[in-house]
Amino acid sequence: MDKPFVYGATVSGDNFTDRVKETKHISMNFNAGMNTILIAQRRQGKTSLINKVKDYVNSSEIYVISLDIYDCRSEYDFYERFASSIIKATAGKIEQVSRVVADFLGRVTPKISISPDLSSDFSLSLGISPKSINPEDVLNLPERIADKKGIHIVICIDEFQQIGEFPDSLTVQKKMRSAWQLHKNVSYCLYGSKKHLMEKLFQNKSMPFFQFGDMIFLERISTVDWVNYICSRFKAFDKSISKEYARYICEKVENYSSYVQQYAWNVMVEAGDVVSEEDLIEGYNALIKQTSALFLAQISNLSSYQMNFLRAISAGIHSGFSSQGILEDYRLGTKSNIARLQISLVDKELVEKIGKECFFADPVLKVWFQKEYCRYC
Numbered sequence: 001m002d003k004p005f006v007y008g009a010t011v012s013g014d015n016f017t018d019r020v021k022e023t024k025h026i027s028m029n030f031n032a033g034m035n036t037i038l039i040a041q042r043r044q045g046k047t048s049l050i051n052k053v054k055d056y057v058n059s060s061e062i063y064v065i066s067l068d069i070y071d072c073r074s075e076y077d078f079y080e081r082f083a084s085s086i087i088k089a090t091a092g093k094i095e096q097v098s099r100v101v102a103d104f105l106g107r108v109t110p111k112i113s114i115s116p117d118l119s120s121d122f123s124l125s126l127g128i129s130p131k132s133i134n135p136e137d138v139l140n141l142p143e144r145i146a147d148k149k150g151i152h153i154v155i156c157i158d159e160f161q162q163i164g165e166f167p168d169s170l171t172v173q174k175k176m177r178s179a180w181q182l183h184k185n186v187s188y189c190l191y192g193s194k195k196h197l198m199e200k201l202f203q204n205k206s207m208p209f210f211q212f213g214d215m216i217f218l219e220r221i222s223t224v225d226w227v228n229y230i231c232s233r234f235k236a237f238d239k240s241i242s243k244e245y246a247r248y249i250c251e252k253v254e255n256y257s258s259y260v261q262q263y264a265w266n267v268m269v270e271a272g273d274v275v276s277e278e279d280l281i282e283g284y285n286a287l288i289k290q291t292s293a294l295f296l297a298q299i300s301n302l303s304s305y306q307m308n309f310l311r312a313i314s315a316g317i318h319s320g321f322s323s324q325g326i327l328e329d330y331r332l333g334t335k336s337n338i339a340r341l342q343i344s345l346v347d348k349e350l351v352e353k354i355g356k357e358c359f360f361a362d363p364v365l366k367v368w369f370q371k372e373y374c375r376y377c
């Protein structure tokens with residue numbers, strides 16, 4: 001069904017806008033066998049973008065395989081997801097799976113479940129464990145398959161920052177890097193939401209994945225593109241919005257992708273044939289209502305120092321937190337508290353650090369927080 005606006009799910013087709021430069025850049029990387037690292041805050045459009053590139057590049061010579069490791073908690077969870085995704089994508093038909101597993105993974109016994117709706121989809125479990133397999137055999141699986149089939153493979157791993165949370169993560173990262181860097185027919189696209197964790201993995205000289213590939217920081221979609229998109233979606237559904245109001249929508253949420261779509265949809269729900277100023281206000285009030293329960297949960301466990309730190313940011317203070325005046329005005333404790341407060345709030349994805357300055361990571365949270373907690377700031 002053609003939807004006017006989509007949020008909370010990956011977007012494609014008419015609900016996907018812009019990203020022309022990024023699509024070209026990443027497609028070129030995929031075609032040339034270059035590794036790519038894509039970093040951005042969540043809900044900016046990483047997964048949608050990679051899906052789009054995948055559709056472009058996928059062919060009988062280049063297999064683009066994607067997997068999401070958001071729920072992998074350990075090295076062997078990862079190997080299971082990695083190997084089963086690769087086998088599923090390269091075996092072609094379900095009848096071939098057992099043979100491919102026997103050819104490439106020897107000792108494991110695959111369990112295949114066919115989906116109940118009788119579509120061609122099936123799930124595959126390999127039962128990979130330290131007893132059944134060597135990590136190197138799994139990590140080299142795509143290279144061996146690519147070599148045998150005479151194809152190139154691009155492996156896209158979503159929520160890659162998750163590997164930083166595995167027990168003994170550094171050793172796992174070393175194993176991955178040393179296997180993957182020797183691959184000649186396989187390249188990798190590693191992307192993830194938790195920006196600070198991704199940066200830790202890839203930008204720190206002492207980490208195994210340092211300089212593993214082409215780093216791309218996904219910027220927000222420009223106002224011009226959003227305005228065209230919003231106006232054309234209203235038009236496609238027989239409504240009209242002025243460019244000025246469309247600009248207001250994206251600027252109000254600082255061009256944050258999922259919020260632009262959510263807010264635009266709220267406005268469409270309010271509007272008659274032509275969007276009025278009141279529809280913009282009501283649409284925004286609805287956005288605050290829709291998000292407030294989540295925000296409340298996000299801040300429910302904060303200490304009073306952490307809350308005070310957010311109050312300071314709300315009041316327009318972005319740096320210089322250790323100065324005596326600010327420590328006292330916002331009751332932030334001692335100087336030595338500040339670094340810890342910043343790290344913990346960045347970890348919780350409430351605060352984003354740009355250079356030395358701290359900002360709210362979420363533009364709607366900022367407004368909600370100000371309304372709820374800063375009336376007397």
Ligand SMILES: Nc1ncnc2c1ncn2[C@@H]1O[C@H](COP(=O)(O)OP(=O)(O)O)[C@@H](O)[C@H]1O
Nearest residue numbers: 006007008009017043044045046047048257258
């Ligand atoms: N190129 C795009 N055009 C329009 N909306 C987009 C685009 N990319 C992302 N969005 C919006 O952002 C939301 C999150 O997209 P997603 O690809 O899941 O982001 P991420 O993987 O960065 O968390 C989508 O549901 C959609 O509302």
Ligand SMILES: [Mg+2]
Nearest residue numbers: 046047048158
């Ligand atoms: Mg995603």
